[in-house]
Each structure stands twice: as structure tokens, then as C-alpha cells.
Amino acid sequence: MNPTNIADPEYFHKVVDCQYACPAHTPVPEYIRLIAAGRYSDAYMINWESNVFPGILGRTCDRPCEPACRRGRVEEEPVAICRLKRVAADFKDDITARLPTIPKDKNGKKIALVGAGPASLTVARDLMPLGYSVDVYDEQEFGGGFMRSQIPSFRLPEEVLREEVNYILDMGLVTHFNTYVDSMNSLLEKDYDAIFVGSGAPRGRDLEVPGRQEAASQIHIGINWLESVAFGHIESIGEKVIVLGGGNTAMDCCRTSRRLGGKDVKVIVRSPFADMKASPWEKEDAIHEDIPIIDNHVPVDFVVENGKLVGMHFEKVRAQYNARGKRTLVPLDEPHVFVECDEVLVAIGQENAFPWIERDIGIEFDQWDMPKLNEQTFQSTLDNVFFGGDAAFGPENIITAVAHGHQAAISIDRFCRGKDVRDRPLPGTTLASTKMGVHEWNFDNAVTSDRRFKVPHADKEQTLTDRYLEVELGFDEELGYAEAERCLNCDVQTVFSESLCIECDACVDICPTRCITFTQPETEEQELRLKLTAPANNLTQDLYISDSLPTQRVMVKDEDVCLHCGLCAERCPTAAWDMQKFLYSVTKVSKL
Numbered sequence: 001m002n003p004t005n006i007a008d009p010e011y012f013h014k015v016v017d018c019q020y021a022c023p024a025h026t027p028v029p030e031y032i033r034l035i036a037a038g039r040y041s042d043a044y045m046i047n048w049e050s051n052v053f054p055g056i057l058g059r060t061c062d063r064p065c066e067p068a069c070r071r072g073r074v075e076e077e078p079v080a081i082c083r084l085k086r087v088a089a090d091f092k093d094d095i096t097a098r099l100p101t102i103p104k105d106k107n108g109k110k111i112a113l114v115g116a117g118p119a120s121l122t123v124a125r126d127l128m129p130l131g132y133s134v135d136v137y138d139e140q141e142f143g144g145g146f147m148r149s150q151i152p153s154f155r156l157p158e159e160v161l162r163e164e165v166n167y168i169l170d171m172g173l174v175t176h177f178n179t180y181v182d183s184m185n186s187l188l189e190k191d192y193d194a195i196f197v198g199s200g201a202p203r204g205r206d207l208e209v210p211g212r213q214e215a216a217s218q219i220h221i222g223i224n225w226l227e228s229v230a231f232g233h234i235e236s237i238g239e240k241v242i243v244l245g246g247g248n249t250a251m252d253c254c255r256t257s258r259r260l261g262g263k264d265v266k267v268i269v270r271s272p273f274a275d276m277k278a279s280p281w282e283k284e285d286a287i288h289e290d291i292p293i294i295d296n297h298v299p300v301d302f303v304v305e306n307g308k309l310v311g312m313h314f315e316k317v318r319a320q321y322n323a324r325g326k327r328t329l330v331p332l333d334e335p336h337v338f339v340e341c342d343e344v345l346v347a348i349g350q351e352n353a354f355p356w357i358e359r360d361i362g363i364e365f366d367q368w369d370m371p372k373l374n375e376q377t378f379q380s381t382l383d384n385v386f387f388g389g390d391a392a393f394g395p396e397n398i399i400t401a402v403a404h405g406h407q408a409a410i411s412i413d414r415f416c417r418g419k420d421v422r423d424r425p426l427p428g429t430t431l432a433s434t435k436m437g438v439h440e441w442n443f444d445n446a447v448t449s450d451r452r453f454k455v456p457h458a459d460k461e462q463t464l465t466d467r468y469l470e471v472e473l474g475f476d477e478e479l480g481y482a483e484a485e486r487c488l489n490c491d492v493q494t495v496f497s498e499s500l501c502i503e504c505d506a507c508v509d510i511c512p513t514r515c516i517t518f519t520q521p522e523t524e525e526q527e528l529r530l531k532l533t534a535p536a537n538n539l540t541q542d543l544y545i546s547d548s549l550p551t552q553r554v555m556v557k558d559e560d561v562c563l564h565c566g567l568c569a570e571r572c573p574t575a576a577w578d579m580q581k582f583l584y585s586v587t588k589v590s591k592l
Contacts (some may be wrong), residue, residue, distance in 0.1 A: 035484045054088055059472065071486055080452055084484055113137065117198055125167075134173050136175055147161060197357075197385065204223040204224060204348075207348060245346065246277055265291050267292070297316060299312060299314055300313040312338070370394065376424070410589045428583075429583065434581050495579075495580045517532040532556055
């Protein structure tokens with residue numbers, strides 16, 4: 001096998017598991033170190049550059065980074081990466097002076113954004129400093145998109161949402177709020193050089209079973225109902241509520257129902273509890289608020305008596321999985337279960353809806369009525385129209401919408417400058433030694449047993465009577481520091497120099513995870529993985545392979561289990577190992 005090319009910017013990026021797993025590739029260990037140092041504003045700005053909404057995401061992110069965290073190699077719980085993001089937001093200073101300067105003299109290019117959600121706002125944030133004129137259209141009266149309409153205030157306070165949305169709106173966007181775009185063709189007839197569609201997935205799926213039409217006034221589509229609550233159109237609900245669905249929207253619906261008068265609120269879901277799409281912490285919060293989650297129940301019908309909904313029938317099922325893990329729900333030979341209710345919230349999924357895009361203007365759609373897009377550039381089959389967020393590939397989350405916005409902004413900029421949108425600029429990377437003395441590095445490298453700290457919550461009796469009262473209180477500075485110290489600094493890389501190695505194997509002896517092996521080279525990776533000191537079974541993470549050493553052996557390190565503790569570099573008598581901090585800045589639009 002060939003030696004590893006550590007000059008490839010994606011090699012060490014992949015080793016920083018948390019950053020690699022983040023769709024926006026936020027430099028997680030870097031901002032956590034700054035939090036530990038009390039440099040909250042610096043930590044916030046690092047987040048802002050990548051994920052745009054640190055305070056919002058510090059409360060609501062789906063946390064794809066956390067399952068990847070290397071702390072999980074030591075303990076069951078990863079570092080509370082998401083909630084540390086909130087620490088940076090909660091304790092930062094006024095950062096307005098650190099935001100990009102918007103040129104008064106524009107570059108002559110004008111962009112339209114459809115929807116004022118996270119994807120569109122990210123596009124605006126990236127393009128405005130380059131002199132673009134940007135118009136944003138949204139049917140709501142304020143910016144934020146589904147962050148405002150579908151995330152309850154007890155999870156995301158209005159002041160946090162408004163602050164971070166306004167950082168972008170205040171850059172000089174021309175806003176067209178309370179404006180529903182009902183024709184793409186009419187938008188194309190305006191003088192826009194490019195159009196970005198970030199309209200989300202605005203249509204909730206309905207449940208068409210017997211009784212649906214007869215009880216229509218007491219049955220609500222979850223996302224529509226949450227929006228009506230958010231804008232003050234709905235202020236109460238019946239005492240007995242059934243929420244259908246197992247995703248995060250269902251969790252928001254049931255918890256909001258408790259705050260609007262629902263005394264007997266149940267979540268009923270087709271799938272087993274473990275298969276629910278809702279995040280584990282969302283399910284935990286619902287259960288903590290005395291909301292039972294009844295799994296393996298399939299809706300049969302709505303029961304209507306004298307024109308009024310009185311309950312639902314459900315069929316009990318069990319899950320059966322084939323060899324590929326595909327699930328089938330098998331009915332049990334038991335009577336249908338009747339559950340009383342006054343109202344039902346249907347939260348069984350969301351769909352994209354593009355009735356306003358004419359089908360004869362050059363934008364092609366696939367068999368699922370989704371726009372055909374280049375997955376790298378987000379460009380549609382009509383060259384000057386781009387999509388992102390949920391409008392691009394279906395419902396995802398805020399951080400994915402932000403990632404789409406960054407990449408779409410690159411494409412729009414290159415398109416407007418007559419460049420090939422497929423020619424993407426490279427990410428920015430640095431790799432620098434962190435060694436200060438003979439055996440000293442400027443990061444905390446102790447690997448100890450250190451369990452995750454719990455985020456304090458407000459009193460349940462208070463939060464269930466006030467839908468505006470935030471449930472999670474967040475870490476204070478002391479707890480934030482303690483949680484930040486759990487980070488293993490996986491962006492401080494172990495870099496090996498063949499020319500300095502004397503093959504004494506001291507690094508092998510001291511390595512706590514047995515991730516370093518000196519061995520004869522192999523031509524096949526699988527054979528090499530099996531002969532290491534500790535077999536490297538995770539094929540998704542690379543091996544670090546050196547060039548040939550004087551004995552013709554090679555050094556092989558399993559990047560998957562390395563804890564970046566630095567003991568190899570401390571122990572090495574010739575400094576063949578060095579700890580070098582790797583910073584990776586995801587590709588963004590620039591003035592170049």
C-alpha cells in the first residue's frame with residue numbers, strides 16, 4: 001500500500017470526527033478550547049463563520065457531531081458539543097463590530113431569495129459582503145422560516161432567534177415579508193441575475209383513514225398547527241390530545257399541547273420506540289413532561305359520534321426485520337385499541353410543495369416532484385435558479401440547510417461572474433506544531449474518565465404553564481468549562497516523520513489504545529488491518545501509513561481509536577512524532 005498523503009486536506013479533516021460529521025464542518029475542538037479559555041466571543045465567531053446560527057443551533061441542532069465524538073471511545077456519552085455552542089452564544093460580548101462590512105457600492109448583480117429560512121439567510125450572509133444586492137421573499141411577517149414557525153419558544157426563545165436572524169437582515173437585505181411567491185415565471189421576469197429557492201418543505205402529510213373528513217375541524221396538520229401557535233392564532237387545545245407520529249415535530253406538538261391546556265396528551269406511533277425518528281433527547285423531554293409514547297400502534301380510523309371526534313381506533317403490531325434490516329409491521333391477532341381524544345395532531349412527515357413553479361419554464365422535476373439538481377452545486381436545470389435546504393432534497397434540519405446555503409452561494413457567485421459553477425475552490429487548511437517545550441503542548445491532553453454534565457432545566461411546574469419559558473437553562477460558565485475539558489482535542493494530529501524514527505517502538509509501548517504498529521508492508525489493506533497490534537475493524541476510518549523505514553517496516557496507526565493524547569510524542573526520544581493542530585475551513589464564497 002502507498003504511504004498516506006497527509007497533505008490531502010480531507011485526510012486530517014476526516015480524522016476530526018466531530019467536524020467531519022457536521023454538515024457545515026464547524027471546527028468543533030477549536031471553539032471548545034476557546035470556551036475553556038473563557039474567550040466566548042472568539043468561540044462564537046468561529047461558529048458563526050461556519051454554522052451562522054450558534055445560539056439557535058446551540059438549542060435546536062440535531063447534533064450529528066456528537067455520535068462521532070471520540071469521547072465515546074472512553075465513555076458512553078460524547079462531549080455536549082451542541083450545548084457548548086450555546087455557551088459561546090450566551091456569554092459572548094457584543095459582536096456586531098466583528099461582522100463583515102457591507103460595501104456601499106454594489107457589484108451590479110441582484111439576487112432573489114424565496115423563503116427567509118436558514119438556507120436563504122446563509123446565502124445572503126455569504127453574498128452581501130461581496131457587494132450583491134439581495135431581495136428576500138417570505139409569506140411570514142418575520143424572517144427565520146421554519147426556525148420561527150415550527151420550533152416552539154420554550155426550546156428557542158424569540159430574542160435568540162431575532163438576534164441571529166437580524167445579524168443578516170441588518171446587512172441591507174431588501175425584505176418582502178407577508179409576500180407569497182405564487183409564480184416562478186413572474187420572478188424570472190424581474191431583473192434578477194440568479195434566484196435561490198429556500199422555501200422549505202411546507203406541506204405536512206395527512207392521514208386519510210375513515211372519519212378524517214367528518215372530524216376535520218378537530219384534526220390538525222402538525223406543522224401548520226405549530227405555525228398557528230407561533231403566530232398567536234391558536235392559544236388553546238382540548239384536554240385529551242393524540243399526537244400521531246414519531247419525529248421531532250411530533251415531540252414539539254405534544255409538548256406544546258401540554259402548555260395550551262392538554263391534560264391527557266399521548267404520542268402514538270406506528271414504529272417501535274427505538275425506531276422513532278425523534279432525537280433521543282427530544283423523546284426524553286416529552287416523557288419528562290408526563291407524555292406517554294405508545295409505540296407499535298397503527299391508526300385504523302377516527303371515531304365520530306354526533307358529528308364530533310371522540311377518539312381513534314388503532315391496530316396493534318409488532319416489528320419484524322429481514323436480513324437487510326428492513327422493517328415490516330405485522331398485525332397482532334388482538335382487538336383494535338380505542339383511545340379517547342378531543343383533538344388530533346398529525347405529525348407523520350413533511351413533503352415539498354412547488355405549485356408555484358410552472359412546469360414549462362425549464363426547471364425539470366423527478367418522479368417525486370422534486371427539482372432535478374446537481375448535488376454539488378445545487379443548480380437546477382434552469383441555469384440561474386438554485387435550490388437549498390429542505391427545498392432541495394427533502395426535509396432535513398437547520399445545520400444541513402446552512403451547509404446547502406454556503407455551497408449554493410459559491411455557485412451563485414461563480415455563475416454571476418461567468419465562471420464554471422462546478423469548479424469549486426479548495427477548503428482552507430493549516431497544520432502547525434503545538435509544541436512549546438521539550439515535553440509540553442499547548443492543549444490539555446489528559447485522557448481521564450469524565451462523565452458528561454447535565455444541562456440544568458427550569459422547574460417543570462413552571463414551564464408547563466408558560467409556553468414562552470425556556471425549559472433548558474444552559475450551562476453556566478463553570479459547568480461550560482468543565483464540559484469543555486472533556487474534549488479530546490482530536491484536531492491536534494499525530495504527525496510522523498520517517499527520517500527521525502529510530503524504530504525503538506517506545507510509542508508502541510506507551511500508546512493506551514494500541515493504535516500504533518510497526519510491521520512489514522502489505523499490498524492489500526484488509527490484510528494489513530488484520531495484522532496490527534489491535535485489529536482495525538472500522539473500515540470507514542483510514543489508516544495512517546508511513547513510507548518505508550530503514551528496516552523496511554512501516555509505521556501504521558489506526559486513526560479510528562487514537563485518542564490524540566500525545567503520549568507517543570512525549571515518549572519519542574527523537575521527536576519523530578509531533579502534535580500538530582489542524583484547522584479546516586470549509587469552502588465558502590470569497591472575493592477571489
